Structures are given as C-alpha cells and as structure tokens.
Amino acid sequence: MDATRQTFLDELYAHGRAHDEQREDRLQRLRNVEPETAELLGVLVRAMSATRVLEVGTSNGYSTIWLGDAAEAVGGSVISLEIEADRTAQAASNLTEAGVKEFVDLRTQDAAEALASFADAAFDLIFLDAERPLYAGYWPDLIRILRPNGLLVVDNTLSHAKDLVEFSELVYASEQVTSTLLTVGAGVLLIVKST
Ligand SMILES: C[S@@+](CC[C@H](N)C(=O)[O-])C[C@H]1O[C@@H](n2cnc3c(N)ncnc32)[C@H](O)[C@@H]1O
Numbered sequence: 001m002d003a004t005r006q007t008f009l010d011e012l013y014a015h016g017r018a019h020d021e022q023r024e025d026r027l028q029r030l031r032n033v034e035p036e037t038a039e040l041l042g043v044l045v046r047a048m049s050a051t052r053v054l055e056v057g058t059s060n061g062y063s064t065i066w067l068g069d070a071a072e073a074v075g076g077s078v079i080s081l082e083i084e085a086d087r088t089a090q091a092a093s094n095l096t097e098a099g100v101k102e103f104v105d106l107r108t109q110d111a112a113e114a115l116a117s118f119a120d121a122a123f124d125l126i127f128l129d130a131e132r133p134l135y136a137g138y139w140p141d142l143i144r145i146l147r148p149n150g151l152l153v154v155d156n157t158l159s160h161a162k163d164l165v166e167f168s169e170l171v172y173a174s175e176q177v178t179s180t181l182l183t184v185g186a187g188v189l190l191i192v193k194s195t
Helices: 004-020 034-049 062-074 085-098 109-115 132-145 161-172
Strands: 052-057 079-084 103-106 121-128 148-154 177-182 187-194
Touching: 004 034, 004 062, 004 085, 034 062, 034 121, 034 148, 052 062, 062 079, 062 085, 062 103, 079 085, 079 121, 085 103, 109 161, 121 132, 132 148, 132 161, 161 177, 161 187
Parallel strands: 052 079, 052 121, 079 103, 121 148
Antiparallel strands: 148 187, 177 187
C-alpha cells in the first residue's frame, strides 16, 4: 500500500468513526469495516489473484478503496453495489482522492436485483457487507455467480451472529462449499465454492 493512500484511508476511517459516534440510527452510520478486515481483503485478493471482485455494500468507499488498491496490484477490477445514491457519490469522491477510481465500477443498485443479473461464475471473490437479514435470500445467486474455488467473504459474522442464523444454516448445510470463521475484526466468514 502506497503511503499516501494509507494516510488517506487512516483519515477516512477516523472520519467514519467520528461520524458514526454521533448517529443514533444504525442506518445513518457509515459502518466501515475494521482496518484489519480491510487489510485481510487486500491480502485475499492478492493471494488469489482475484481479478473479478464484487462488493455488496459500498457505503462511503472505505473497504472499496482497499479492494481497488488490491485490484490495481493484480490487474483486476471491482464492481461495488450501494443502494443509496448519496453514498455512491461520497464513495466516488473518496475513490478519486485515493487514486483507485479507475479500478472500480460503482453502481447504485439494489443488491438482490444486481446479483440476479450477473452471469454464472462471473466473480473470483465477493465481499458481502450490507443488510445481514437479506443474505439468506442472496445465497442462491451468490453461489451461482462465484466461480469454482472462488471466495465469498462475509463480515460481522461474530458481532451480529443473530442476524445471520438463517444464512449460516444455509452455508453449513451446503455441500457446495467449504468454510471457516476468522476472529478478525467483527468476525469474517470465508466460504469457498467447491469445483
Ligand atoms: C456496512 S455498510 C458497508 C460498509 C463498507 N463496506 C465499508 O467498509 O466501508 C452497508 C451498506 O450497504 C448498503 N445497502 C443496504 N442495503 C442494500 C441493498 N439492498 N443493496 C445495496 N446496498 C445496500 C447501505 O446503504 C450501506 O451503505
């Protein structure tokens, strides 16, 4: 990670924390991933040479910048989905300032609608970080659009385990995947699709 970009990310994260501390309403918060989770994403994209990356839940682009940085390193690109247009606009500004905008396609679109529109095996890595109760409904499309041996990364699996009961049951019952839970940040579930 370039030092200037890292400094920008540190400032963006601090801004996000300060912003969120002043908001009672969870949906008004930016809810950026913890820095160690963001770092993990950068490592995973590089380790897999994941050139086709999808993020579900852009917010103001903190994790997206980490993914864009990794996409630049491996010669790939990222599609990031966000339902709120003003957040996509904030993310566009932040990605431009971080110098990764050219590696990321920011889309203001509902995740369910977007996931249904992607081709089979379209992505090497998918990062899921939106509204957790909806994940179980996303499951068939997530598995369909992930390539064999592709990786699905799910945040908040420890911090919000109750929201993820139905989703976790689908994952653990599936014969199509292998998974492991990492105690990084808010708890990161790694799910690899079988060949
Ligand atoms: C936890 S935040 C994402 C944080 C971001 N990944 C980061 O680390 O900076 C979740 C985001 O998902 C967005 N979102 C919620 N429901 C969505 C949906 N159905 N489709 C797309 N985005 C959605 C929210 O507006 C919010 O900005």
